[in-house]
Amino acid sequence: MKVNVESLPFDKMFEAIEVRLGAKEDSIDILLVDAPMVANYTAKGYLADLYSYVGEKSKGNITETSLGAGTIDGKLMALPLNSSTVNLYYNKEIFKEKGIEVPPENVDERWTWEKVVDVAKKLTYEKDGRQIYGLCFEQIGRPYQLLPLAQSLGAEEFVNKDGSKTEGYTNSEEMVKACQFYYDTFNTWNISPRISADDAVSYFTGGQVAMFIGGPWQIPSMTEAGMDFGIAPHPYFEGGEVVTPTGSWYVGVSNYSKNKEEAAKFVEFITTNDDACQMNYDIGKNLPCNIHVLEAIDNDSAYESFPDNSMKLAVYESINTAKARPQMAGYAEWQSVMEKTYSDIMNGSNPKEALDLAVAEIDKQLEKYKK
Amino acid sequence: MKKLLSILLCICLTAGLTACRKNNEDIQEAGNSVELNFLVMPDIEKVSDVFKEYEKKIQL
Amino acid sequence: MRWKRMAAPLLFLTPAMLGIIVFKMVPILQGVIDSFFQYSFINQKTYFSGFQNYIDALTDPIFLNSIKVTMIFNIIVNPLQVLISFGLGLLLMIRIKGQTTFRTIHLIPITVSFTVACILWGVLMNPEQGLLNSVLNLFGIPNQQFLFDKAQALPSVIGIATWKGVGYWALFFISGLEEIPSQLYEAAAIDGSGPWNTLIHITIPQMKRTVLFVVVSDTISNFLLFVPAYILTNGGPEGSTDFMMFEIFKNAYTYSNVNLASSMIVLLLVIMLAVVGIESMLLGGRDE
Structure with missing residues (x-):
């Protein structure tokens, strides 16, 4: 078995997901799901329900909040790869x-x-x-x-x-x-x-x-x-x-994948397996959702020195000051317009005017989720 | 006439050989079975070693 | 009897016709049909909605702005590109030393993909560290924002598109110019016609067909302009480079509303056909 990693810059990756999964292509088996997008992708039918593939023990390895944010209407649509702080x-x-x-x-x-x-x-x-x-x-x-x-x-x-x-x-x-x-x-x-x-x-x-x-x-x-x-x-x-800020990268299995079971097993491994999560932290320094790794960071003397000890700060923030982004089915549209608005403001547009234009555009886009 | 036949023969041989090779490759690939395509962005690509761990685990 | 004569040409045309039908006609038809439907995420099904998509598009201030941007862009860029490439064609016909080198230099923009060209121009036009600004600074001109300034963004895109296009269109003019029989020029010279007169009364009328071709092709490719908005400006700042194709792309792939995007494409097609129709009427006419 082989895992082919295809890497695209942030914006292009979002687009590729819309283009390819929107066309029901099977060229993507596993995809990154930005935490606020889990509901959006579920509504669009992009994700496969992982419930039957993931064991209870695995689910117990990660924090309840992170497991919950990947669950929509009782269905497990994505598992958290890592959380984050700033x-x-x-x-x-x-x-x-x-x-x-x-x-x-x-x-x-x-x-x-x-x-x-x-x-x-x-x-x-x-x-x-x-x-x-x-x-x-x-x-x-x-x-x-x-x-x-x-x-x-x-x-x-x-x-x-x-x-x-x-x-x-x-x-x-x-x-x-x-x-x-x-x-x-x-x-x-x-x-x-x-x-x-x-x-x-x-x-x-x-x-x-x-x-x-x-x-x-x-x-x-x-x-x-x-x-x-x-x-x-x-x-x-x-x-x-x-x-x-906080928010995690979740991993999901494409609803159009021809290898759902194998893909789900892979996702289960990288998101819940203790060794995998430990490795993920050691290489990438991403704030983990795995309970055992979080405990290790807090207690293990190996993480006493700089810069690992900053993880304690990260854990503190994620527990005490972190606020997630808004959950809404139309998050993709909201995010797209907001990015454009922030860019215009950076380039000199009047903030109030830019925001007023933004909400008008967003609300128009949100209408298609009402009918 | 002879020239035409020999050209035709060459083409057939090449086509046949390519088909055989492709067949072999397909059989080998079926043995190696599943390939999963994972779409990521650069920040996550950094930890792709974690994904390789899974491949190793599966081989065992 | 006539069948036999038609058979061979028809047979040769079939692959190309098939290609056009499958890759051009069918998607266009599909798009037109899609534009009369809508998809509901809540109910997960498609339903017929008549002209609702068209009404939604034409009452959307963002889309209306994109129509305006596209029209302004085309009104400026089409005559500009045709004139410059015609002039370039004339220049590249002059028999002087090094003409082959000059011609090669002007072909280089054609060989670069538009995406790569945009990225490169983006680097050159960087407001803080770009080469263009460094050159301007030498003349005492302060750093310009180019693609980040509401007023400068569209002109910058016009500049990039023109840089990319003129070499290509000049080629057509060169081939058209080479077709003009030299006897006409000789006759004009004998009659004592100066260079300007020759240009107006001999060259240009002979080039009518080429000019029409270039004008129509250029118009079509400029109306479909998408790459600079996508790569460089994201439609901004403040929608000043938000071309219709970019809005269509956004609606199809960011907002997942393929039906609305289809109606926008049909509107774009209609506008384009109207413009091209007017151009053909003005420039067509009979061959003299």
């Missing part, structure tokens, strides 16, 4: 060069966004013909990364109860304020580079960014680049709630 990574050299104190590691002393911007302004300068930026998000333009800004300001819902209307929710006051902040980092304070999410981490590992809001899965790249970096907790707005 921290503040910083380039120690840049801080040293400007003589500025680095952000503290302690979660009780975490910086506010206001303080981050203040420091970022001081850390945006030109050096040897290269531009150094004070701040950069990893997932530029993506709701995963940017919704917590609004959530920290108090935004609770982004869509109404039955998932059919975003007017008033996605363009709420808190959202507009958060998007204004996002706009300012690029256009008013000029502390962030206008680049795409695909390029963000290489700007950081290339030494052009002082503070990088990203995920632990980027740690291998940072270590490989020989960076002198530090880790601090995710910032929050002064007077607001501490909110961090």
Whole structure:
């Protein structure tokens, strides 16, 4: 038996899923399912029910929340490969060069966004013909990364109860304020580079960014680049709630696969088997959903040193401050319009106007889930 | 006439050999049986060694 | 008796006709049929919906914007490309030293795939570190946003598409120019006609058929423009490069609404046929 891995960039992968599974092709047996998309893909009939293929013991290996998020109407549609969190990574050299104190590691002393911007302004300068930026998000333009800004300001819902209307929710006051902040980092304070999410981490590992809001899965790249970096907790707005992004990559079996049973067994292995999950963590530094691996990280002395000890921070955030993205059947449409909107805001569009246009477009798209 | 026949013979031989080889390959492939296609993105591709572990496990 | 004469040509045409029918006609028909149906995710079935998709498309401000963007793009780019490639064709006909080299240089954009060309131009036009901006900086001009600026994005795409297309269309003009019998030029020279006069009264009228062909083909390929929106701008900023083909793609593959996308394609087809029809009427006429 052989597993052929086909890798596509983030956006193209989503598209390939729509194109190929929408055409009921059997060229994909196993696919990654972004946590908020499990309901969407289930509604479209893309996923096979894994219930009869996965054993009870396997299901007991992973956290209840993560198992639950992959279950729709009692059917097991996908299993979690990993969960995630976001921290503040910083380039120690840049801080040293400007003589500025680095952000503290302690979660009780975490910086506010206001303080981050203040420091970022001081850390945006030109050096040897290269531009150094004070701040950069990893997932530029993506709701995963940017919704917590609004959530920290108090935004609770982004869509109404039955998932059919975003007017008033996605363009709420808190959202507009958060998007204004996002706009300012690029256009008013000029502390962030206008680049795409695909390029963000290489700007950081290339030494052009002082503070990088990203995920632990980027740690291998940072270590490989020989960076002198530090880790601090995710910032929050002064007077607001501490909110961090979370969400997992799930794995599902295509409903059109000719090898459902073999595929399901493979999925079961990589998502629940203790050794596989341990390996997944060791190589990729992805926050695991496997209970035994989580316990090991917490207790095992092998994970005491940097950067593994940052996993404790990750576990803390995922338990205490993490807020998931909105669940709705029309998530794909919502995400697509939001990405376009964030991009326009980064390029200078007025946040309120952009958001108002966005909800109009999204609500029109959501109509097809009503009939 | 002779020329035409010899060309025809060559074509038939080549076709026959290719068919035999393809047949052999197919039999071998059936023995190796299942191939699963997994669509991922680069961040997950990094941990593809985990997937190879499964292949090894299955061979046992 | 007549059958025997028709048999051979018909036989030779059959494979090509089959290809056209299977790969072009059937999907078009399928698309038109699809446009009159809708699919319900809730009920998991397709049902007939008449002209609802067309109404939905024509009342969608985003789609209406894409019609506007496509029309503006075509009104500018078609005459622009035809004129430039005609001029280029003329230039490449002049018998001077190194003409083969010049001709080869102008063929290079044709050999690059449009996708690769867009990616390369995207790098050149990078607002922070692109080569184009570095060159502009030499002349004291500050960094331009190009594809990230609402006003500059469409002109940038026009630039890329023109760069890609003119070499190709110039080829057709060159072949058309070479067909003009030299006696006409000799006769004109004898009559004392200057270069400009010769151009207007001999060259251009003789090129009517070629010009019509280039105009129609160019129009069709420009109306179907998709790659720059997909690779570089994602339809932005603020929908300024949101071509109809891109909206169609988005509706089909991001929003999984193939039926609505089919109705949009039919609308695009209708507009395109109308434009091409007008062009043919204006440029057609009898051969002189």
